Amino acid sequence: MKEAKAELRKIVAFSEKEHETFVEHKKLEIVHFHLQNNIFYKDLTGVTTFTRWEDLPVLNKKNLQKPLQERLSEGYSAKNIYVNKTSGSSGTPFIFAKDKYCHALTWASNMYRFDWYGIDFNVSFQARFYGIPMDFIGHQKERLKDALSHRFRFPIFDLSDKVLDGFLNHFRTKKFDYINGYTSSIVLFAKFLQKKNIVLTAICPSLKVCMVTSEMLFEEDKLLLEKQFGIPIVNEYGASELDLIAFQNPDDEWQVNSETLFVEILDDNDKAVPNGTSGRIVITSLFNKAHPFIRYDIGDIGILDEKSTLQKPILKKLIGRTNDVAILPSGKKSPGLTFYYVTKSIIEDDGNVKEFVIKQTKIDTFEIEYVSETQLNLAQIKKIEKAIELYLEPNLKFIFIRKDTLERSNRGKLKQFKSML
Incomplete structure (x- = not known):
């Protein structure tokens, strides 16, 4: 070193x-x-x-x-x-x-890049939003690595309000210097704070910065994180x-x-x-x-x-x-995140929908799986379909499926668009 x-x-x-x-x-x-x-x-x-x-x-x-x-x-x-x-x-x-x-x-x-924000891996205490192996040996090994690396891990496979409330209690009692982890999980935690009207630095004033990684960070999510955490948000790739x-x-x-x-x-x-x-x-x-x-x-x-x-x-x-590209009936190719951008801006207007993913199952058919407090109504669905027709092309079919949780990878990542073709 x-x-x-x-x-x-x-x-x-x-x-x-x-x-x-x-x-x-x-x-x-x-x-x-x-x-x-x-x-x-x-x-x-x-x-x-x-x-x-x-x-x-x-x-x-x-x-x-x-x-x-x-x-x-x-x-x-x-x-x-x-x-x-x-x-x-x-x-x-x-x-x-x-x-x-x-x-x-x-x-x-x-270390060089984290130091731009006053983070020293040898002493700074990390709040880590990551997956963790579920087998006993793998789990204990990861916990030991966390202890030696000055970090406390928040496992992200269950992000229900009850679990997020437990996360919040750790911020009340521990002097974290920074947050690091998967974008979607950290955004979900920020939405939970927004619902409770809590700014994180008010209960954990030692926090300096938050680094998000592995998944796309949208501009509106970045603004939400800045508001609810009260610290700079840094995007890494x-x-x-x-x-x-x-x-x-x-x-x-x-x-x-x-x-x-x-x-x-x-x-x-x-x-x-x-x-x-x-x-x-x-x-x-x-x-x-x-x-x-x-x-x-x-x-x-x-x-x-x-x-x-x-x-x-x-x-x-x-x-x-490159493999997250939707091929449409007209022959047009469109990045799958186009759907995500359009749908996200409409779906989240009232804060009802917590998370969603989009899957292309046929050339003209897409499934939108979402987690929400109440089911999407017909007016919301029509609004989404109209926006996608405007940005992409008409006559696409959408199936909306409400779920309790979304499927994540074994590491806890959320794949936001997936083509099954």
């Missing part, structure tokens, strides 16, 4: 020209390393040397769905790597590895197999990690698009020698701001997952 922190400090201090030289050097170094030491990557590229970055293949998650042992570089084994599994929120989970130094740099990168990809800086920009990653936005033909244009987010891990993540298509669509530079790229917009 000491070495990783020192290297990160050095990278952050580079001039623009020094940073450009650093990135080009690391890109060449990491590719040459894997071409010489990684049979999986050598087979994927079909070459032993390369001349143009753009000629390198784009790696996707399906390429990685083979035993980890077949993907590790020479000299790396269980003894000198960090191994974990992706959440599968893209629909394609897989096991990955990082060498120990790369993993240390990931933590150094996290990351991937366990890589690092923090983008983190909201104190100037309210979604600053992309250019210290340990190289981020490209590519079109469907794997060509770079101009800043300001949407495309696939493709990422290279500049330090991971145990496992190649070179021109790796993470499965998301985004836009880099026009003012981005190599040293300070700014993520203007994260549109969503």
